[in-house]
Amino acid sequence: MLRINLTSVVVDDQQRAFDFYTGVLGFLPKEDVPMGEHRWLTVVSAADPDGIQLLLEPEGHPAATTYKAALVEDGIPFTSFAVDDARAEYERLSAAGVRFTQEPATMGPVTTAVLDDTCGNLIQIASMDG
Amino acid sequence: MFKAIADPTRRAILDELVDRDGQSLFEICTRLAMKHGLSSSRQAVSQHLDVLEAAGLVTVRREGRYKLHHVDTAPLGAIAERWPPPGPGRP
Numbered sequence: 001m002l003r004i005n006l007t008s009v010v011v012d013d014q015q016r017a018f019d020f021y022t023g024v025l026g027f028l029p030k031e032d033v034p035m036g037e038h039r040w041l042t043v044v045s046a047a048d049p050d051g052i053q054l055l056l057e058p059e060g061h062p063a064a065t066t067y068k069a070a071l072v073e074d075g076i077p078f079t080s081f082a083v084d085d086a087r088a089e090y091e092r093l094s095a096a097g098v099r100f101t102q103e104p105a106t107m108g109p110v111t112t113a114v115l116d117d118t119c120g121n122l123i124q125i126a127s128m129d130g
Numbered sequence: 131m132f133k134a135i136a137d138p139t140r141r142a143i144l145d146e147l148v149d150r151d152g153q154s155l156f157e158i159c160t161r162l163a164m165k166h167g168l169s170s171s172r173q174a175v176s177q178h179l180d181v182l183e184a185a186g187l188v189t190v191r192r193e194g195r196y197k198l199h200h201v202d203t204a205p206l207g208a209i210a211e212r213w214p215p216p217g218p219g220r221p
Binding site: 069072073074075076077101102103105107108110112114 | 150153154155156157160161164165172195196197198
């Protein structure tokens, strides 16, 4: 049986990404293995420390940079994280200096907001209402 | 301009930009899908935005790496100028 244990965001600077994803967003460090020029660097949610890991993956290929820039230009998130309350997270992260490209918007059963991860990605946070 | 506002999707785009000005293509697409049940492709919405931009109803501004769409209702004044609504001093 194949299991999904990992997802990734492609970041332009692994150390800056680590600082942002742990220090600002609040993820916990999981694995940090030197791999030549880069690191195998993952973080996990404090709500599920043994759960799915988020790999802070180096860009490594010029096409990745082009792809990411095109997504950012059109406001398209690279990935999405679940939160209990998107509006509360928006307040918390805004106060911490995080730049949002989309303020919280409630659309049907879901409230979403989109933030800039400072490593070349937009990230959506989403909560289910009710 | 009349052609621009003749289309219901384009009118919905204007509604959403009036609700919150300065949206990315992604946010506009999401709002159309979730609030209006419009499942236009991103490319189709992009083309609608081009029509609205050509009519002067939408302006596109770059903010750093982001491309944001703003509504400009000024051209709609031409409608009221040509067919003035009833008001003070008018029957």
